[in-house]
Amino acid sequence: DVKVTxxxxxxxxxTGEKVFLECVQDMDHENMFWYRQDPGLGLRLIxxxxxxxxxxxGDIPEGYSVSREKKERFSLIxxxxxxxxxxxxxxASSLFTPGVGDYEQYFGPGTRLTVT
Amino acid sequence: GQQVMQIPQYQHVQEGEDFTTYCNSSTTLSNIQWYKQRPGGHPVFLIQLVKSGEVKKQKRLTFQFGEAKKNSSLHITATQTTDVGTYFCAGLPSGGSYIPTFGRGTSLIVHP
Known part of the structure; x- marks a missing residue:
């Protein structure tokens, strides 16, 4: 089973703090994503x-940066x-097989961030 | 850019009734996936459709991909309380992109 943690x-x-969100996947996937999810707005790609x-x-990168130093780890800052x-x-991470068209995305459990 | 519209936003049903959610893309898709997110959970991959006109079934769930590969539907027969959640479609544009565009989801509420 794919695991995204x-x-x-x-x-x-x-407010004003620097925040690091870490994501690790164990399936050697090439592609990794960061989304934010807000009520009524669905999933928006950062x-x-x-x-x-x-x-x-992605669609809403302002105020965010990312780092991917290793294949399995994708950080949102x-x-x-x-x-x-x-x-x-x-x-999320995904496996995509061009030509075959197979595509599946696997999501982590999510981080609920509150900024006060 | 590509847009994927999903309707309805919410659907209340009595347990045992059927449910359908629809997705329409502004551009032709190479692939469409469906995900389910339980309340408090994260989206979980259900299925992918690749071929024009494709129909796939998973027990009480039926997934269809339109002939033009621009729309899709998910139909649940005889809903149960375990079907509660938000169902998302995600379309991969044709042309080799691996960035899917998600619909905003349909939240299914099942009343016992």
Whole structure:
């Protein structure tokens, strides 16, 4: 079974703090993602990485950065947390077989971040 | 960019009634996936559809991919309280992209 783990289930931080969210997957997947999930807005992509040290901005990258130094680990960084970054953060990894078309995404349990 | 619209946003049903959620993409898809998120949980992959007109079944769940590969549906027959959750579709655009676009989800509430 694919396992995607996230460093914390719940996190409370103060405005202006630097926040690190860690994600680790154990299936040697190339692709990893960070989403935030807010009621009524669904899943919004923050950043995406398709290889070590490679990253692409998603739909809402402002206020966030990422790091992927090892294939299995993808970190999301909030440089200076703000209250509007209070949300559920979900990490995912995926396996994609071009040509065959197989695609599955596996999600971690999520980190509920509250910024006060 | 690509958009995936999913309706309805919410659906209340009595236990035993059927339920359907629909996804429509603004562009042709190479693949569509369906996920279920239980309350308090995270999205869990259910199935993927790749071929035009494809129909797949998982027990009481039936998944369809449109002929034009731009729409899809999930139908649940005779809902049970264990079906409660939010169902998301996610479309992968044709052309080799591996970044899916998620619909906003349909929350299913089943009344016993």
């Amino acid at each position: 996230q460093s914390s289930r719940y996190l409370v931080k103060r 950043y995406f990485s398709y290889d070590v040290k490679m990253k692409e901005k 909030l440089e200076s947390a703000s209250t509007n970054q209070t949300s559920m953060y979900l990490c």
